[in-house]
Amino acid sequence: MKIAPSILSADFLNLANELQKIQAAGADIIHLDVMDGHFVPNLTFGLPIIRQIRKMTDIPLDVHLMVTNAEDYLAELIEMKIDYVSFHQETVYHAHRQLAILREKGVKAGIALNPATPVQTLLPIISDLDFVLLMSVDPGFGGQKFLPLVFPKIEILRQNAAKEKLEIEVDGGINSENAKKLSKNGVDILVAGSFIFSKKDYRKQIESLRGNDVQ
Ligand code: DX5
Ligand code: ZN
Numbered sequence: 001m002k003i004a005p006s007i008l009s010a011d012f013l014n015l016a017n018e019l020q021k022i023q024a025a026g027a028d029i030i031h032l033d034v035m036d037g038h039f040v041p042n043l044t045f046g047l048p049i050i051r052q053i054r055k056m057t058d059i060p061l062d063v064h065l066m067v068t069n070a071e072d073y074l075a076e077l078i079e080m081k082i083d084y085v086s087f088h089q090e091t092v093y094h095a096h097r098q099l100a101i102l103r104e105k106g107v108k109a110g111i112a113l114n115p116a117t118p119v120q121t122l123l124p125i126i127s128d129l130d131f132v133l134l135m136s137v138d139p140g141f142g143g144q145k146f147l148p149l150v151f152p153k154i155e156i157l158r159q160n161a162a163k164e165k166l167e168i169e170v171d172g173g174i175n176s177e178n179a180k181k182l183s184k185n186g187v188d189i190l191v192a193g194s195f196i197f198s199k200k201d202y203r204k205q206i207e208s209l210r211g212n213d214v215q
Contacts (some may be wrong), residue, residue: 001183002028003206004062004169006193008044009142015049018197019057025202029060029084031171031191033139036067039091040140047076054080062189064112064171066139067091071098078105086110086133086169089121099128110169114138119153126161131189137172142193146173154185176208183211 005027010018022030032050037043054061062084063077070087071094077085078101085102089111092098102109111122112133122132134153137144150170157168169189170182179190196205204214 001179001187001210002189003209004029004031004189004191005196005202005206006031006033006142006171006191007197008033009193009197011197015053016056019053022196022202023057023059026206027059027202029062029189030057031062031064031193034063034065034067034073035140036069039068039088040066042140047073047080050077050082051080054082060084062086062169062191064133064191066112071101074098074101078102078107082107084108084110084131086112086131088112088114088139089117090114096125096128099125103128103130108167110167112139112171113153115147115149119156122157123160126157126166129166131167131169132157133169133171133191135172136170136174136178139172144173146175146178148178151181151185154182154187158186174209176211179209180211 005022035042035044060083063082065087068091099109108130110131110133114135134150136147136150167188170187171191174190174192175195199205207214
């Protein structure tokens with residue numbers, strides 16, 4: 001299972017340093033939450049900051065678009081060679097087309113689902129997806145409580161994607177307790193923000209999500 005720290009809970013005034021520390025602590029991927037103040041009631045950062053992050057590191061970057069106009073972001077994200085890009089099913093009319101635009105250029109293409117959105121909405125296009133991002137909180141803020149309603153969603157995806165190579169990513173309220181169960185249920189990527197960044201020892205936090213104890 002890959003661990004993808006979300007920098008939403010990092011110290012934004014020391015971002016370069018935070019990025020170095022989180023990589024040294026063993027992060028597999030860095031999760032970047034783009035929020036527009038419309039789709040979610042919060043604002044974060046956009047393409048210029050992502051571009052600077054891309055320049056300073058080779059670690060895989062995972063851009064989670066919580067915006068109502070995801071299609072406007074795709075060309076630049078492709079050009080920057082972002083590794084994973086997801087947009088929300090609740091925001092798009094033409095999910096199939098947007099996935100194709102990303103995949104054609106070698107970007108891993110994913111769709112994110114809010115807790116209330118049924119996973120069945122993805123079944124007709126499951127073979128067009130590289131990954132699914134299941135939200136285990138309502139998006140917009142770090143530090144919220146994990147919603148176990150993702151478990152049946154994981155199972156449905158696993159049943160329907162048995163022969164496909166589909167990565168399942170879970171985002172929101174992740175801690176070492178639920179990480180254990182999510183790993184057993186076949187989750188490939190775990191996003192964690194406050195669980196990692198609220199403590200000083202990032203390596204210890206990342207390892208505890210993997211089920212390891214570090215002294
Ligand atoms: C929430 C974001 C998450 C957030 C997770 O809208 O999509 O990636 O950073 O934060 P925690 O792990 O604190 O729930
Ligand atoms: Zn996210």
